[in-house]
Amino acid sequence: MALTGLDIFKQLPKTNCKDCGSPTCLAFAMAMANGKASLDMCPHATEAAKETLGAATAPPVKTVKVGVGEQEVVLGDETVLFRHDKTFYHPTALAIQISDKLSGAELDAKIAKVNDLVMDRVGQTIAIDMIAITNCSGDAATFKAAVEAVAAKAKFALLLVADVAGLEAAVPAVAAKKPLIHAATAENWEKVVALAKANNCPVVVKGNGLDDTAALVEKVAKEYKEIVIDFGNTAPAKTLGDMVNARRLAIKKKFRPFGYPMLACALAADPKEEVVEAVTYVAKYASIVCLKADEKQFLLPLMAWRMNIYTDPQKPMAVEAKVYEIGDVGPDCPVYVCTNFALTYFAVEGEVVGSKIPGYIVAVDTDGASVLTAWAAGKFVAEPINETIKACGIMDKVNHNNIVIPGYVAIITGKLKEISGLDVIVGPQEAVGIPAFAKARYPQLLK
Amino acid sequence: MATNMLKERYSGKINTVTIGATKEQGGTRTSTVTVGGDSTMPFLQFEGEMPLKPVVAMEIQDINPDWHPVLNEVYADVINDPVAWAKKCVECGADLIYIKLAGAHPDNGNKSPEECAKVVKDVLAAVGVPVIVVGCGEEEKDNAVLPVVAEAATGENLLIGLAKQDNYKSVTAAAMVHKHKVLAQSPLDINICKQLNILISELGFGPENVIIDPSTAALGYGIEYTYSILERGRLGALQGDKMLSQPVICQVGYEAWRAKEANASEEDFPNWGNQAERAILWEAMTAAGLLQGGAHIMVLRHPEAVRLFKANADALMVKPEI
Numbered sequence: 039m040a041l042t043g044l045d046i047f048k049q050l051p052k053t054n055c056k057d058c059g060s061p062t063c064l065a066f067a068m069a070m071a072n073g074k075a076s077l078d079m080c081p082h083a084t085e086a087a088k089e090t091l092g093a094a095t096a097p098p099v100k101t102v103k104v105g106v107g108e109q110e111v112v113l114g115d116e117t118v119l120f121r122h123d124k125t126f127y128h129p130t131a132l133a134i135q136i137s138d139k140l141s142g143a144e145l146d147a148k149i150a151k152v153n154d155l156v157m158d159r160v161g162q163t164i165a166i167d168m169i170a171i172t173n174c175s176g177d178a179a180t181f182k183a184a185v186e187a188v189a190a191k192a193k194f195a196l197l198l199v200a201d202v203a204g205l206e207a208a209v210p211a212v213a214a215k216k217p218l219i220h221a222a223t224a225e226n227w228e229k230v231v232a233l234a235k236a237n238n239c240p241v242v243v244k245g246n247g248l249d250d251t252a253a254l255v256e257k258v259a260k261e262y263k264e265i266v267i268d269f270g271n272t273a274p275a276k277t278l279g280d281m282v283n284a285r286r287l288a289i290k291k292k293f294r295p296f297g298y299p300m301l302a303c304a305l306a307a308d309p310k311e312e313v314v315e316a317v318t319y320v321a322k323y324a325s326i327v328c329l330k331a332d333e334k335q336f337l338l339p340l341m342a343w344r345m346n347i348y349t350d351p352q353k354p355m356a357v358e359a360k361v362y363e364i365g366d367v368g369p370d371c372p373v374y375v376c377t378n379f380a381l382t383y384f385a386v387e388g389e390v391v392g393s394k395i396p397g398y399i400v401a402v403d404t405d406g407a408s409v410l411t412a413w414a415a416g417k418f419v420a421e422p423i424n425e426t427i428k429a430c431g432i433m434d435k436v437n438h439n440n441i442v443i444p445g446y447v448a449i450i451t452g453k454l455k456e457i458s459g460l461d462v463i464v465g466p467q468e469a470v471g472i473p474a475f476a477k478a479r480y481p482q483l484l485k
Numbered sequence: 486m487a488t489n490m491l492k493e494r495y496s497g498k499i500n501t502v503t504i505g506a507t508k509e510q511g512g513t514r515t516s517t518v519t520v521g522g523d524s525t526m527p528f529l530q531f532e533g534e535m536p537l538k539p540v541v542a543m544e545i546q547d548i549n550p551d552w553h554p555v556l557n558e559v560y561a562d563v564i565n566d567p568v569a570w571a572k573k574c575v576e577c578g579a580d581l582i583y584i585k586l587a588g589a590h591p592d593n594g595n596k597s598p599e600e601c602a603k604v605v606k607d608v609l610a611a612v613g614v615p616v617i618v619v620g621c622g623e624e625e626k627d628n629a630v631l632p633v634v635a636e637a638a639t640g641e642n643l644l645i646g647l648a649k650q651d652n653y654k655s656v657t658a659a660a661m662v663h664k665h666k667v668l669a670q671s672p673l674d675i676n677i678c679k680q681l682n683i684l685i686s687e688l689g690f691g692p693e694n695v696i697i698d699p700s701t702a703a704l705g706y707g708i709e710y711t712y713s714i715l716e717r718g719r720l721g722a723l724q725g726d727k728m729l730s731q732p733v734i735c736q737v738g739y740e741a742w743r744a745k746e747a748n749a750s751e752e753d754f755p756n757w758g759n760q761a762e763r764a765i766l767w768e769a770m771t772a773a774g775l776l777q778g779g780a781h782i783m784v785l786r787h788p789e790a791v792r793l794f795k796a797n798a799d800a801l802m803v804k805p806e807i
Contacts, residue, residue: 120720122713157756159705159746248490248807274797276805279531283807286491306796310766310789314797317773321712335758338746339770342705346774349709381673381707388706388743470622474592 043068049087057081098289100298102240104218105195111167113325114299129348130320131167133197133328137174138184153193164341170328173200178207202226213237231262240264255295265298277302285323299325313340320344354406355380361430365396369437372397377404377412389472395483402426409444420453492532497725498524500693502732505615506642515613518580520781521732527779528801539798541791542617542784543579544738545570547604548588553742555761567604568611575612577788583617589630590621598633605634617644628655635659644668650681661690670698675714682728695731703740704771715778735775738786741768769793
């Protein structure tokens, strides 16, 4: 977001010396805001002004990368507060905790378990993103050993959580994996930031609330800019408030200390409460959420939520245009035709499952538009439906000549019958009517 | 260094709507539920008020709905008896009881309007919390049933529905005459949502009598549409749009328990983990997600999902020092 003339004016020397060619500093500021002048035309601008005003053209939230190669996680680089304004770009990374109190076979088992947190859902592979190794033992050598053991086997990027001694012991050993270091605090930041800089690893700056964290980030950013912010989560409502304020200030006011990705830790002890708590952080701007939960049934719903929130609202969600077999299908089963808009398809699929009558669903490629939208755009009318039916070969799999179309496009029935030679049955308008429709029409197939 | 917080200044706020009426108010409820009143985006209490906490309505039906096995197990002893079922829900923490009159459907027993009204009266007699009543979904039948139910429950200040864009007059008129609130449902479309509220208010039934149902999509199945519509509606209300200022109800249970992730067994999908816990979380997390969008009443089914949701809402309602 561009700065206003007044924002720029505040940073100018206010000498009104005309050396820049404008009659006053305010006039020069207005010219800059309109893109008609640049700061280098003012010979008296301070270094601070150059940095802040230069930052005005930089993205509001810096991109920070953790991990290397296939394990790389990209954080930050967001531009909006509400997904409907544009989209959220980089899905929240989920970091699962491993304590360094584990060792030997226990540690190996835990690493294997966390490595296995990879699942398939609606045709996509989804997984956690990071493994957080925590220095629960309090001992630097133990931490180093655990970090090395995890680094050797982990399928994900690393987050190293320890005090200065622990980090100084462990970071150099795994620096090539570009772990994220947690955390630089008011007490230790000089040492931790020096360590991060020397090993070229991103660092978490952990403060206590907005003011404290902003002050600390300002100090750190003078030395090193590969930063992730942690407001020191003490309660969900506070973390929500802190993150909303920080992201607003970064985007709307170009407030640089908050122009970095943010990390939040779920506090609840019970894993189910923990993932429900994380829902808020995924929706409200956290780039990383740290969790202890390590069971698939807990993480699958959270991953689905992340997937949904980070879906681009401008691109309709589509399923693959093909024939779907619902249930134990046979040659007597009904053939339903719908569009490949994901919501349309899933509505139909859900009701066909609910009808307890197996069936085929042909999802016609409508570029992810719903039934009426696609019909209005000429993508869900007789010709393309006929072509899809012929091309997918569905009628060879059944021993009848019937297809069921959505009730809302009953108007295309005649034309579709004529060009396809099929018996076109007009189904219910809403998918919710499918079970009743199917039971009335195919009672012999009821399971 | 003091960071200047960026507080939004909103001109509008969400209406408050009260459901239920006590003896003094002409009903028989032992408690009422009031929702809404927010003058900020969800839980941002540093810049506005969020005076009332979100509430849970637990769903029961007048006939055995043959639900998901995990739910059938919980309600096995009460699922054929709406009265016992409602009592059990109140024990599980329900702030309201949501009755779906599924048995009125021509394919589901075709109960008469009077039989339906009796179920509602029996539940009202058995529990003290406010009650939401929705029909079976067959419009013609619901238009016959809901006015009779509304009359039988006169004074109880039910929330009654569904009112839809092309079928809102009969239920709205019944609610007006018998002093109930209306549940207005639009199909994931903020323009239709607003239009429906306008149509209802043009009947002389003001916005203080309406609860919005924007249509709920479950986690993994379009929840982001509902979420963004909630956010847009809430922003509209805060900017002063009276026809988007009604509190919001989300019918979570019905959608969440239909999701494949709730229904697929661990044998078939070993990679998805324990089915019962996954199914319960599917409901709880659909609710938690929509809570961030700004919903006020969640219609839920499983007691553990209710517990998880309430713990989440309570934690977010704590006003923090920022």
